[in-house]
Amino acid sequence: MREMKHSKKLAFAVLAAVTAVGANVNPVDAASVVMDNTNVVTGTNNAVAYGSGNTVKESAANFRDRDYENEPDDATKKTGDWKSNSVAIGVNNTAAGTSALAMGNSSKALMNESIAIGHSAEAQRTWSTAIGTRAKASEVRSQAIGYEALASGYKSNAIGSSAQATNNHSVAMGSSALASGDHAQAFGAGAQATNVRSNAFGSDASAKADYAMAIGDHANATHLNSIALGTGSTTSEATAQSSATIAGHTFGGFAGVGSAANGSVSVGKAGAERQVKNVAAGEISATSTDAVNGSQLYSVANDLQTQINNSTPGQINNNIKNLTSRVGTVERRVNKVGAGSAALAALHPLDFNPDDKWTIAAGYGHYHNANSAALGAFYRPNEDTMFSVGGTVGTGETQLNAGVSIRLGKRSPESRSRVAMGREIAELNARLQDMENKYNNLLQILTPHAIDPSKTAEFPDVPRNHWAYQYISQLAGNGILVGYPDGTFKGDVKMTRYEFATMLYRALQNGAPIDENMKRALNEFGPELQNIRLNHFRVDRISGDDNDRHKTERVRVNNEPKNERDVYGSRIYNNQ
Numbered sequence: 001m002r003e004m005k006h007s008k009k010l011a012f013a014v015l016a017a018v019t020a021v022g023a024n025v026n027p028v029d030a031a032s033v034v035m036d037n038t039n040v041v042t043g044t045n046n047a048v049a050y051g052s053g054n055t056v057k058e059s060a061a062n063f064r065d066r067d068y069e070n071e072p073d074d075a076t077k078k079t080g081d082w083k084s085n086s087v088a089i090g091v092n093n094t095a096a097g098t099s100a101l102a103m104g105n106s107s108k109a110l111m112n113e114s115i116a117i118g119h120s121a122e123a124q125r126t127w128s129t130a131i132g133t134r135a136k137a138s139e140v141r142s143q144a145i146g147y148e149a150l151a152s153g154y155k156s157n158a159i160g161s162s163a164q165a166t167n168n169h170s171v172a173m174g175s176s177a178l179a180s181g182d183h184a185q186a187f188g189a190g191a192q193a194t195n196v197r198s199n200a201f202g203s204d205a206s207a208k209a210d211y212a213m214a215i216g217d218h219a220n221a222t223h224l225n226s227i228a229l230g231t232g233s234t235t236s237e238a239t240a241q242s243s244a245t246i247a248g249h250t251f252g253g254f255a256g257v258g259s260a261a262n263g264s265v266s267v268g269k270a271g272a273e274r275q276v277k278n279v280a281a282g283e284i285s286a287t288s289t290d291a292v293n294g295s296q297l298y299s300v301a302n303d304l305q306t307q308i309n310n311s312t313p314g315q316i317n318n319n320i321k322n323l324t325s326r327v328g329t330v331e332r333r334v335n336k337v338g339a340g341s342a343a344l345a346a347l348h349p350l351d352f353n354p355d356d357k358w359t360i361a362a363g364y365g366h367y368h369n370a371n372s373a374a375l376g377a378f379y380r381p382n383e384d385t386m387f388s389v390g391g392t393v394g395t396g397e398t399q400l401n402a403g404v405s406i407r408l409g410k411r412s413p414e415s416r417s418r419v420a421m422g423r424e425i426a427e428l429n430a431r432l433q434d435m436e437n438k439y440n441n442l443l444q445i446l447t448p449h450a451i452d453p454s455k456t457a458e459f460p461d462v463p464r465n466h467w468a469y470q471y472i473s474q475l476a477g478n479g480i481l482v483g484y485p486d487g488t489f490k491g492d493v494k495m496t497r498y499e500f501a502t503m504l505y506r507a508l509q510n511g512a513p514i515d516e517n518m519k520r521a522l523n524e525f526g527p528e529l530q531n532i533r534l535n536h537f538r539v540d541r542i543s544g545d546d547n548d549r550h551k552t553e554r555v556r557v558n559n560e561p562k563n564e565r566d567v568y569g570s571r572i573y574n575n576q
Helices: 002-019 294-310 313-345 418-446 467-477 497-509 516-524 526-534
Strands: 024-026 040-042 048-052 055-057 059-063 077-082 087-091 094-096 101-105 115-117 129-131 143-145 157-159 171-173 185-187 199-201 213-215 227-229 243-246 249-252 358-367 370-382 385-393 400-406 538-543 552-556
Touching (some): 055 087, 094 101, 313 358, 313 385, 497 516, 516 526
Parallel strands (some): 040 055, 048 087, 055 094, 087 101, 101 115, 115 129, 157 171, 171 185, 185 199, 213 227
Antiparallel strands (some): 243 249, 358 370, 370 385, 385 400, 538 552
């Protein structure tokens, strides 16, 4: 047996040596067969080159199957020497790698187990197949069959003249069919499926949206998840319909509300609508989403007509009367409720009184010929809290309310209760009486002197050598008046008559004795003192706005605008 096997190997080697005669062989093993001296076999085993100008060689790279979608070439590429069992038959064909087959004219099978048959056919990746003139399969497991067919996606298939499958798992079958979306399928001459998992079946059918399907010649599906069924059918965007209005009446509660994301099914197009025939009766229920057929609609309409026919005029009139009575009852109840609400709204509490914290209130309400009375009680334990309760009587439609009111925020330091205000008024009256007594005493001093009206218009400066400067200095020296910060009155500074009168007025307020000098001063500056006495008070805002809850206000004894008098009440003269 061993001798027989050895004899077969020897005979095959002799045959190989004979067939390789005249060929360009570099180097080959005993099993290679090369015919014609224009064929080239390089670095491969068990090769066959038959024809003219063919090349059989090893491949430096190969690709494995992908472990997941869109796995990159760098991850699937396998380097190494792939060089056995390849065949090139014809003219100028190239077979590279292991078990590659190139047949025809200028065809190329460039990786393991690839097949290229035809003029200029190319199978560029592992397990790829290109059959036909200029057919091209450029990805792993791709198949291109037909004139200029192109399969460039992983596991793609293009069958037909100029058919193109250009994305992973895409299928294009038919003349000029195009499948360019991932997992897209186009069947038919000119059919196009361009988006993810889109499907076009029929000549010139078009599916150009994700998960869209077009079935029929020139069918066109251009909306997500939508289906165009029938020749020339087109899709439109689905809309959500949760209710419908018919003759002014709105019906709602629909089950299975659609959406643009869920898509639509079209069996025609605008102006070329189709009937849907042979539809089985669908379920009719509150949750059903089945299609119904004409017989079901007829049954509903027929039953309604039967009920109308069986209803006598008397029954209809009774139904109308019952309905009218119910409407009237509802109207009367509404009127009573309106009157009761008005009566409750009339209940109001009185101001807080710490000696009597309860308030009883009564109210009356009228609405559309209905009358109602209400009683309520209010309890205020303090100024910041109030509890209330109220209810209606006499309508048969009892209404009750209860509430609590609490004042939030910082409380004003001033009490607004009647007791607090009464105490404050009593204290102010006492102070006013005291001031009135002092005023009367001062008036007795000032009134005996005549007033010269001409002296009230202007207050000229007092000469520097006037005797009153010395008297004012004496008052300051005795602590009755307070001068400049250094304790002097600056005798070299001229003062107006009004300023002298103001200082005399302050001195009298501070208890200055009415001696000869004071009487002389009162006599000379009497008009100015009278003018000061006749001035009224004004209230100045210190801080805060009109609507502020915590604003500060002060009372000044002067009614002139602030920009016309200084802080001591003296008039400010404008020399301009």
